[in-house]
Amino acid sequence: MKIATIVGARPQFVKAAAVSRSIAAHNADGARGGPEIRESIIHTGQHYDYGMSRVFFEELDIPEPHYNLGIGSGTHGDMTGKMLSGIERLLLDLKPDWVIVYGDTNSTLAGALAASKLHIPVAHVEAGLRSFNRKMPEEINRVLTDHLSALLLCPTQTAIDNLGKEGITSGVTLVGDVMYDSVCYYREQTQPSKQDSDFALMTLHRAENTSAPERLRNILDAVGQSPVPVLLPMHPGTRKKIEDFGIVLPEAVRVLEPAPYLTLLGHLAACRFVITDSGGLQKEAYFFRKKCVTVRDETEWVELVDAGANRVVGAEVENIIEAMDWAMTPIAGEADLYGHGDAADKIIELMLKQKSPKKNTDGHS
Ligand code: UD1
Numbered sequence: 505m506k507i508a509t510i511v512g513a514r515p516q517f518v519k520a521a522a523v524s525r526s527i528a529a530h531n532a533d534g535a536r537g538g539p540e541i542r543e544s545i546i547h548t549g550q551h552y553d554y555g556m557s558r559v560f561f562e563e564l565d566i567p568e569p570h571y572n573l574g575i576g577s578g579t580h581g582d583m584t585g586k587m588l589s590g591i592e593r594l595l596l597d598l599k600p601d602w603v604i605v606y607g608d609t610n611s612t613l614a615g616a617l618a619a620s621k622l623h624i625p626v627a628h629v630e631a632g633l634r635s636f637n638r639k640m641p642e643e644i645n646r647v648l649t650d651h652l653s654a655l656l657l658c659p660t661q662t663a664i665d666n667l668g669k670e671g672i673t674s675g676v677t678l679v680g681d682v683m684y685d686s687v688c689y690y691r692e693q694t695q696p697s698k699q700d701s702d703f704a705l706m707t708l709h710r711a712e713n714t715s716a717p718e719r720l721r722n723i724l725d726a727v728g729q730s731p732v733p734v735l736l737p738m739h740p741g742t743r744k745k746i747e748d749f750g751i752v753l754p755e756a757v758r759v760l761e762p763a764p765y766l767t768l769l770g771h772l773a774a775c776r777f778v779i780t781d782s783g784g785l786q787k788e789a790y791f792f793r794k795k796c797v798t799v800r801d802e803t804e805w806v807e808l809v810d811a812g813a814n815r816v817v818g819a820e821v822e823n824i825i826e827a828m829d830w831a832m833t834p835i836a837g838e839a840d841l842y843g844h845g846d847a848a849d850k851i852i853e854l855m856l857k858q859k860s861p862k863k864n865t866d867g868h869s
Contacts (some may be wrong), residue, residue: 505538505542505856506599506601507542507545507602507603507855508594508595508604509544509545510548511545511546511548511569511602511611512549512550512554512575512587512612513551514557515609515782516606516607516611516612517557517560517561517566518564518784519606519630519686520606520684522682523604523767523851524543524566525565529849532755539856543567544571544600545571545806546569546591547569547572548575548590548868550576550578550583550611552577553762555762556740563764563765564591564686564690568708573586573587577741580631580769583610584610584614587614587618591614591615591618595618595622600861602625603616603625603627605653606682607630607642608649608783613644613645617647617652619652626658627654628649629851630657630731631649631656631667632663632665632666633646633804635665639712640712641711642783647670650670650672651844653675654675654858655675655676655855655858656672656675656676659676659679659681659682660807664676664678665676679840679843680845681847682847682851684787684847687769687791689845693766694770695701695766695769697767697773699735701732703758703774703775703776704735704775704777704778704779705772705775705777705794706736707737707740707785708723708780708781709738709742710781710798713781714745720746722820722821726828727824728756729756729828730756730828731828732776732832733756734757735758735760736757736758737762737767737768743759769830772788772789772794774858776832777795777832778794778797778831779796779799779828780797780799781798781799783803786808790813790835790841791842793835794834795813795830795834796831797814797824797828798814803816811835813843815827815830
């Protein structure tokens with residue numbers, strides 16, 4: 505069975521690592537009586553800095569991408585259009601049985617669109633997430649990708665319910681979260697955090713926060729009043745915006761280069777709490793039993809809020825300060841909100857079961 509995997513941005517490398525590992529285990533096990541799986545990895549080049557891309561392949565032992573389209577940054581239309589044409593060319597050549605796409609980035613949408621127009625079935629990992637905010641590019645990417653996919657691999661029941669409300673019920677399965685698979689696998693190999701005092705871990709990169717100077721300034725002002733120092737491994741796009749807007753960072757904020765995965769896990773293990781606008785980090789905070797202050801107006805991971813592990817506070821200074829005080833204590837109780845660390849194995853099993861799925865001509869098979 506031939507699979508083409510489309511990746512391009514940082515969180516996708518972490519997710520694809522779990523699935524590639526499961527493919528390797530399947531093949532090593534004499535293909536467990538089924539066909540051998542041949543995976544071709546296509547990197548769009550959306551993230552291109554060493555610290556945003558290459559280091560993840562090295563650390564997580566992901567097979568070298570077979571193709572790198574080298575597309576880099578641009579406007580959304582420009583980026584997605586170039587990816588669409590580059591991926592289509594490769595898929596015509598490779599003729600895979602499946603295309604796997606991950607999450608909600610421009611690379612996800614381009615991969616799903618190219619494949620579905622060629623009648624190659626699409627498997628969407630992390631299907632069904634919704635923020636219900638169409639101003640986010642990620643929301644547009646998710647909705648369209650889900651409607652183009654034959655296999656919708658959902659991390660939570662909420663995701664399944666969201667798809668049902670849009671009339672998508674076939675090909676939908678609850679598999680758990682591949683990011684939890686990765687944390688279970690790598691937890692023992694984390695790089696211990698070198699911080700010598702208590703700290704909060706912060707990341708910030710969403711366009712809704714970084715493209716509006718007032719909003720960005722408010723968030724940074726507020727975290728400057730954190731009860732503990734704030735460690736901020738900074739996305740290069742955010743760094744550029746802070747410079748462009750002439751924002752001076754508060755003293756409590758220590759800026760670092762973007763963190764490689766195992767270093768980030770080390771910070772998560774050692775920190776007091778997390779402040780973020782990232783989807784992935786909201787869950788990773790929970791996996792390490794740390795509370796999360798989410799500087800967005802909504803979250804896709806609503807079960808974290810219901811479990812008392814996450815507060816969605818927007819960009820109001822007072823709300824952020826209050827939530828940081830709340831976040832100083834760890835999460836109480838135990839719960840398995842995201843499966844059992846075997847989502848990737850379930851995904852591969854499902855794809856093998858549907859080895860020759862009906863081609864995706866009617867939207868869903
Ligand atoms: C993208 C995804 C987002 C995901 C995030 C993970 C979209 C629409 N958004 O956001 O869903 O959570 O990746 O990080 O696909 N840049 C560099 N070097 C790099 C990569 C980016 O300097 O290696 C800078 C560029 O100036 C670029 C900006 O960061 O314009 C934003 O990058 P982009 O890929 O557009 O979006 P992200 O914010 O990374």
